Amino acid sequence: MTIADSTASEPVVLTGDVTSGERAAEDFLSLSGYVEQFRSRLGYEPYPGTLNVELDATSRKRWDRTVDGDGGTIRIDPWSDGDREFGGASCYRAAIVSSRSEKTAYSTCHLIVPDRTTHGPGTIELVAPDRLRDRLELADGTTVTVNVR
Numbered sequence: 001m002t003i004a005d006s007t008a009s010e011p012v013v014l015t016g017d018v019t020s021g022e023r024a025a026e027d028f029l030s031l032s033g034y035v036e037q038f039r040s041r042l043g044y045e046p047y048p049g050t051l052n053v054e055l056d057a058t059s060r061k062r063w064d065r066t067v068d069g070d071g072g073t074i075r076i077d078p079w080s081d082g083d084r085e086f087g088g089a090s091c092y093r094a095a096i097v098s099s100r101s102e103k104t105a106y107s108t109c110h111l112i113v114p115d116r117t118t119h120g121p122g123t124i125e126l127v128a129p130d131r132l133r134d135r136l137e138l139a140d141g142t143t144v145t146v147n148v149r
């Protein structure tokens with residue numbers, strides 16, 4: 001299955017646990033070169049940071065297979081501020097549900113795959129206009145389901 005196939009059929013369903021990283025994404029997502037692209041291409045200004053989700057074994061295989069050979073639905077282009085080069089990213093429309101409040105889905109977020117990242121393929125990152133830890137009462141270790149379209 002590819003992301004292109006999944007648009008026409010069912011979303012790709014991924015489950016995993018919320019984790020903390022090294023607070024690197026916060027700095028990148030505060031830069032105007034990214035903020036302007038998110039506003040025009042995703043339709044919102046992201047909360048500065050990414051929510052990290054460590055996938056379970058089944059989801060990890062599913063996601064590896066899904067992204068294979070797919071260019072991503074929405075591209076964020078590389079850019080430069082004159083001194084430094086910043087990498088691009090691929091974004092996929094997504095919705096997230098917490099195992100602690102399954103009635104509350106947050107559906108205006110995106111799974112983002114930076115071209116350069118410190119994370120391996122077993123950890124996905126989500127961007128959203130709101131702080132998802134607050135909106136969905138998430139803590140490290142909370143199991144979440146991410147539906148990727």
Ligand SMILES: Cc1cc2nc3c(=O)[nH]c(=O)nc-3n(C[C@H](O)[C@H](O)[C@H](O)COP(=O)(O)O)c2cc1C
Nearest residue numbers: 021022023024025028086087089114116117118119
């Ligand atoms: C929009 C975006 C752009 C990024 N651009 C770069 C980059 O140019 N160079 C780089 O080394 N990492 C880049 N990263 C990746 C981060 O450095 C980091 O590997 C990843 O987002 C995990 O961060 P965390 O430690 O906050 O979880 C980018 C991340 C995002 C979300």
Ligand SMILES: Nc1ccn([C@@H]2O[C@H](COP(=O)(O)OP(=O)(O)O)[C@@H](O)[C@H]2O)c(=O)n1
Nearest residue numbers: 020021022023025026049050051131132133
């Ligand atoms: N839309 C978002 C983005 C980040 N976050 C959280 O905001 C904090 C800062 O994001 P970050 O990407 O710099 O941090 P880490 O993921 O490296 O821990 C982290 O605790 C993220 O989990 C969130 O709750 N909702």
